[in-house]
Amino acid sequence: xxxxxxxxxxxxxxxxxxxxxxxxxxxxxxxxxxxxxxxxxxxxxxxxxxxxxxxxxxxxxxxxxxxxxxxxxxxxxxxxxxxxxxxxxxxxxxxxxxxxxxxxxxxxxxxxxxxxxxxxxxxxxxxxxxxxxxxxxxxxxxxxxxxxxxxxxxxxxxxxxxxx
Numbered sequence: 001x002x003x004x005x006x007x008x009x010x011x012x013x014x015x016x017x018x019x020x021x022x023x024x025x026x027x028x029x030x031x032x033x034x035x036x037x038x039x040x041x042x043x044x045x046x047x048x049x050x051x052x053x054x055x056x057x058x059x060x061x062x063x064x065x066x067x068x069x070x071x072x073x074x075x076x077x078x079x080x081x082x083x084x085x086x087x088x089x090x091x092x093x094x095x096x097x098x099x100x101x102x103x104x105x106x107x108x109x110x111x112x113x114x115x116x117x118x119x120x121x122x123x124x125x126x127x128x129x130x131x132x133x134x135x136x137x138x139x140x141x142x143x144x145x146x147x148x149x150x151x152x153x154x155x156x157x158x159x160x161x162x163x164x
Contacts (some may be wrong), residue, residue, distance in 0.1 A: 016144045027075035030065035045114040046117035053111045058131040070098040103132040
């Protein structure tokens with residue numbers, strides 16, 4: 001692997017997108033209306049505009065949190081086995097504004113089909129359950145960390161990375 005300190009900006013951007021595309025689930029941080037934090041995960045699909053879509057049940061705390069407090073942070077992190085130093089794991093955190101996509105909204109069927117194409121027939125079964133909600137997570141800002149002293153701000157408008 002190329003030494004990180006000598007990588008060109010386009011190589012760092014490529015690594016960032018590789019990290020995102022290497023994951024099938026995202027770690028999801030939400031908070032209740034009273035500020036009680038919750039961390040969980042959800043399978044996702046991402047569109048060309050870098051919006052993340054999750055389909056989650058009301059039985060999960062994060063769904064109520066998202067319905068009542070439409071802000072979340074999502075985390076993508078390199079697997080421990082692939083990380084040379086567990087104190088400096090490669091990771092990306094994106095702070096998101098969250099919107100619910102209702103069953104009669106344009107795009108609802110397409111996004112669920114994308115989830116079904118990626119995760120299989122289980123999504124077809126979940127679609128029939130009335131307690132599941134489709135959410136769009138729109139990143140507003142973020143940070144990508146490669147290791148010690150190697151952090152970058154994520155420009156969500158153009159996908160560029162700037163050293164912090």
